[in-house]
Amino acid sequence: MTETDVVNFCMLTGNWLELHSNVEHAKSSLYGQRLVQGSLVFAIVNAMIPFDSSVLAAFYGCDKLRFLRPTFINDTLWARTEIIDLKDHDERHGVVTSKLEGINQRDETVLRCEFSLLIRKSRLDRPGEPAKIRAAHDKTQGQSA
Amino acid sequence: MTETDVVNFCMLTGNWLELHSNVEHAKSSLYGQRLVQGSLVFAIVNAMIPFDSSVLAAFYGCDKLRFLRPTFINDTLWARTEIIDLKDHDERHGVVTSKLEGINQRDETVLRCEFSLLIRKSRLDRPGEPAKIRAAHDKTQGQSA
Numbered sequence: 365m366t367e368t369d370v371v372n373f374c375m376l377t378g379n380w381l382e383l384h385s386n387v388e389h390a391k392s393s394l395y396g397q398r399l400v401q402g403s404l405v406f407a408i409v410n411a412m413i414p415f416d417s418s419v420l421a422a423f424y425g426c427d428k429l430r431f432l433r434p435t436f437i438n439d440t441l442w443a444r445t446e447i448i449d450l451k452d453h454d455e456r457h458g459v460v461t462s463k464l465e466g467i468n469q470r471d472e473t474v475l476r477c478e479f480s481l482l483i484r485k486s487r488l489d490r491p492g493e494p495a496k497i498r499a500a501h502d503k504t505q506g507q508s509a
Numbered sequence: 510m511t512e513t514d515v516v517n518f519c520m521l522t523g524n525w526l527e528l529h530s531n532v533e534h535a536k537s538s539l540y541g542q543r544l545v546q547g548s549l550v551f552a553i554v555n556a557m558i559p560f561d562s563s564v565l566a567a568f569y570g571c572d573k574l575r576f577l578r579p580t581f582i583n584d585t586l587w588a589r590t591e592i593i594d595l596k597d598h599d600e601r602h603g604v605v606t607s608k609l610e611g612i613n614q615r616d617e618t619v620l621r622c623e624f625s626l627l628i629r630k631s632r633l634d635r636p637g638e639p640a641k642i643r644a645a646h647d648k649t650q651g652q653s654a
């Protein structure tokens with residue numbers, strides 16, 4: 365999490381809270397320095413999960429999100445995830461819930477939540493892929509992609 | 510939520526999920542068009558709340574976050590919030606929980622959650638403010654800022 369990320373996120377959201385953007389104010393704050401925005405930590409940690417575009421339908425929701433430790437500028441985050449629940453939703457979709465954790469270079473869990481995605485029961489097989497690309501792909505992979 | 514926001518958010522997070530970035534793929538997806546990222550909707554809706562920097566200590570957590578309806582490119586979001594719980598936390602802080610909703614121009618609630626902040630019991634009175642600014646401010650406001 366670089367300072368650039370923090371400032372770009374202020375620009376993107378239009379929220380310039382002094383806790384994240386004002387060095388002098390942050391010196392008097394709880395941790396004595398600027399904090400990385402919680403929403404940004406959440407976004408980055410879940411963005412690190414390698415989702416499968418052929419089955420992901422939508423972000424369903426999130427429960428029990430807690431920021432257990434602060435994230436500072438120049439911290440490095442890792443993501444760990446484990447599927448904890450599978451539910452049927454409708455004819456074409458189910459909901460997959462994962463325990464998701466964000467862990468920093470000091471081995472501290474900075475974020476924990478239960479993260480739920482709406483998942484297709486049948487795959488979208490690379491829609492819109494040009495025929496030439498598909499032919500080349502099938503040749504490399506064998507006929508079953 | 511403009512297309513620029515969606516693409517900038519892909520760049521910021523490094524997550525180029527086809528659901529958000531690939532027009533052809535999105536045509537075959539659940540809603541037939543690109544979705545605005547749920548994490549971005551969450552970030553924008555909570556960023557619209559006018560937080561008070563003199564008491565806000567940190568983002569504590571979030572419960573029961575649900576994306577009830579999709580957010581599309583060029584949708585306009587509003588935020589509505591209502592305090593539903595106040596808890597003591599430690600000598601210097603409490604936790605304030607709000608019901609937070611994101612509502613679009615079609616009057617649909619797209620997001621709902623319970624959003625909790627760590628709040629200082631005593632104010633940070635504009636730390637780092639230069640004496641000249643403070644004097645001018647006190648003059649305008651009367652002696653009690």
